[in-house]
Amino acid sequence: MKLKVKPFTLFLYAVLLVILFVGWPALSKNLRSLPDPVDPLFRKKPEWTGLITLWNVNFIDCGTGSNTRWLNLQVEKFEKQNPGVFIDVRNITPDRMKMYFQGNAGDNVLPDIIALPVYEDIIPHDLLVDLDEFFSQEDLRKLNPVAYKHVVRDGKMIGVPYMMGAYALVFNAQLAHEKEVIIPEGQLDYAFLDSAVRTMTFTEKEGKAEKRYYGFCTYSTPYSRPLLSIIHGSQGKIVDEQVYSYLMRWHQAGALPQGMLGFSYNKAWDLFAGQGRVGIMLTNTRAIYQMRALQQSGNGFEIAVKGLPADKKGLFLDQIAAFGILRTDNHIKLELCVSFLKGLLEDEAQQELKSIGMFPVITTVGDIYADDPQMHQLEISLKNYVYGPGDEKTVRLLENEYNKLKQELGTEAIDH
Known part of the structure; x- marks a missing residue:
């Protein structure tokens, strides 16, 4: 007696065999990779x-x-x-x-x-x-x-x-463009920074009133002192005399807002981003993200982000x-x-x-941050930071010079 098997049934058998021989190894591998549902019950507790x-x-x-x-x-x-x-x-x-x-x-x-x-x-x-x-x-x-x-x-x-x-020099790109300040692609030096600060310092008349624009601004808090990152010297010197002299000249030229070293971050940020009256802000990465948020809401302006000039043996980072x-x-x-x-x-x-x-x-x-050019610049600049609060002797000497600078800029020293 012959068994009668329909062709379609044979086809189904063939497909099933192929699945079993070809697909089973992959399927069993996936099953093994799934977490054991009872594993949490038997996981060893500390x-x-x-x-x-x-x-x-x-x-x-x-x-x-x-x-x-x-x-x-x-x-x-x-x-x-x-x-x-x-x-x-x-x-x-x-x-x-x-x-x-x-x-x-x-x-x-x-x-x-x-x-x-x-x-x-x-x-x-x-x-x-x-x-x-x-x-x-x-x-x-x-x-x-x-x-x-x-x-x-x-x-x-x-x-x-x-x-x-990390600290950064954040430029008001719109203001820089208006004053024909061309920000270079590579690393900045202090000669360019001096020129840019001076160029973006000016007074604009609005009717009978005058509006002052400052080339440079930063802030000082008990746990963030950006200016220490640029006044710190090298080759055995605690203070970079060249940068120190630039700051004094900027102060004398009216390029720094009065009482700048008594500013909180928020006050400096408002002058830079809220009022748009600062050409360059020395700041941390918070400013970059805040400006991005403003831009997404249809406010703010274009910025350029640069690492600090690193023409010395090492920068200071707190x-x-x-x-x-x-x-x-x-x-x-x-x-x-x-x-x-x-x-x-x-x-x-x-x-x-x-x-x-x-x-x-x-x-x-x-x-x-390879996909974020602004942050990637700062990421690369981390190698330039050599000193920090862990260098206790350096910090003590720097703080003395920092308080002298505050007094010379017309700001009382803050007891940190």
Whole structure:
């Protein structure tokens, strides 16, 4: 007796065989890559579970304002990797942090992880864990040298740097065009900067009133002193006498707004972007992102962004953010805190700094702003920064000269 099989049925059998022999390996590979639905039930929990507290203080401005979004993302990753361990992030102001330490707050009030100030020694160093034993020499070699020096005091590694900013010369391109100032493509020098500042300093009559335009403007805050980045000297000199003399000439020519070194960032920004009365602003990356936001809303004006002239052995940078760990008797908790801070230095976390307009402290990450010409210029300029707040002797001498400069420019020295 013969079995009668329809041709279409044979065709279906053939297709099924092809799927089984050709498609099954790929299918099984995909199935293996899917997470096991019961894995969370059997994932090994750490030896210690509980709450790690972190005080986040935005001592430095990010391009987008603060580091909160980026930091929250890193916390989420850590908590997923360590079931039962949670990080409670508390955003506080520098003044509130000072209050806790000046008031001798007890250990039950202070956090486990804390943001480190830029200049001030708010936190007694003996309260901070020396983290050197947790990092190999290879780990330390990957850190930007200025960032690493920022967290070393008396031979101890009191914290972990995790991001950097940069200073820039931001030009009002519209004003530069009107005054026929041609901004060169490559690196600037001080001869061009002097000429540009003078050219973009003028008075315009509006009826009976007069409107003053300034060639140059910057600001000064307790945690951001852009002018230190250009007055810092080289070859054994603390102050660059040439730049210092340029500033005095600009002051005498009326190219600097009165009381400039008493300006907050917002006041300088309003004069530059709000009123459009400044040709060049020495500022951080926040100005770039703020102007982009204005342009997207149909306001603002075109800007040109340039790195600082680097015709010397090294520039000064104070835009470095770091966290330290306060001493604890719980060694397992300490190791978890260290693990979290190390996670901030992972390539993925460092690359994600792009989302807040900041730069990596890990030198092996590579360029993260290759598709952003303005930020890429500043990214390249990071190699020119050699000195920072970690160079304590240099900072003390610079601050003395900085206060003298404030007095000469008609601004009282501010007690930082």
